Amino acid sequence: MSGWNYNLTHFVTSAPDIRHLPADIGIEVAFAGRSNAGKSSALNTLTNQKSLARTSKTPGRTQLINLFQVTEGYRLVDLPGYGYAEVPEEMKLKWQRSLAEYLQMRQCLKGLVVLMDIRHPLKDLDRQMIEWAVQSGIQVLVLLTKADKLASGARKAQLNLVREAAKGFVGDVQVEAFSSLKKLGVDKLRLKLDSWFSEIPPATEETLPEA
Ligand SMILES: Nc1nc2c(ncn2[C@@H]2O[C@H](COP(=O)(O)OP(=O)(O)O)[C@@H](O)[C@H]2O)c(=O)[nH]1
Ligand SMILES: [Mg+2]
Numbered sequence: 001m002s003g004w005n006y007n008l009t010h011f012v013t014s015a016p017d018i019r020h021l022p023a024d025i026g027i028e029v030a031f032a033g034r035s036n037a038g039k040s041s042a043l044n045t046l047t048n049q050k051s052l053a054r055t056s057k058t059p060g061r062t063q064l065i066n067l068f069q070v071t072e073g074y075r076l077v078d079l080p081g082y083g084y085a086e087v088p089e090e091m092k093l094k095w096q097r098s099l100a101e102y103l104q105m106r107q108c109l110k111g112l113v114v115l116m117d118i119r120h121p122l123k124d125l126d127r128q129m130i131e132w133a134v135q136s137g138i139q140v141l142v143l144l145t146k147a148d149k150l151a152s153g154a155r156k157a158q159l160n161l162v163r164e165a166a167k168g169f170v171g172d173v174q175v176e177a178f179s180s181l182k183k184l185g186v187d188k189l190r191l192k193l194d195s196w197f198s199e200i201p202p203a204t205e206e207t208l209p210e211a
């Protein structure tokens with residue numbers, strides 16, 4: 001059983017870029033993935049809420065960083081989807097740079113959940129995100145979404161394939177099958193979040209004892 005009540009999660013704020021995020025304190029877990037990977041659906045499923053993170057059939061609609069808090073100081077971060085074909089190249093590069101910066105600089109970032117469609121895993125940008133995370137010592141949970149789209153044999157085969165590929169990253173990368181539709185893998189996600197949120201937050205100037 002999961003120790004945290006993710007049902008209590010609520011929206012805090014949106015940020016246009018990483019310079020406008022709230023103070024770098026507490027513990028943060030970020031959700032990333034290509035547009036349409038099923039990120040909003042996963043956040044809604046995790047929190048048992050119908051429209052916490054707006055799901056959309058139109059890919060690339062969410063361009064803001066949306067911050068939610070489970071409880072004071074413990075945040076879930078919904079990063080804008082990447083790989084959206086109709087976004088101009090210049091904007092894509094700008095966004096990639098700021099994602100890299102977020103993964104490298106954000107002290108309170110403890111874990112990264114990378115969501116990818118089980119039928120189209122490990123695209124270049126997915127690999128890049130995982131690479132940046134492990135280089136910064138951030139643990140990664142890969143969720144192979146829409147697992148309901150595959151029969152159980154094909155699902156297992158695909159899961160094993162991605163698990164094998166994940167060994168190529170020099171870091172902590174766990175891979176699980178996930179379906180918001182069938183509520184598959186939600187327990188695995190909760191346990192991982194529990195473990196990340198149970199770490200002691202990094203000391204900051206505000207939390208350090210007086211000298
Ligand atoms: N079959 C199936 N479809 C899903 C699942 N999760 C999301 N979708 C669909 O995939 C599309 C994109 O989902 P969304 O959560 O908005 O993706 P996002 O762009 O990554 O936030 C929507 O049409 C969802 O209904 C799932 O577990 N199974
Ligand atoms: Mg979304």
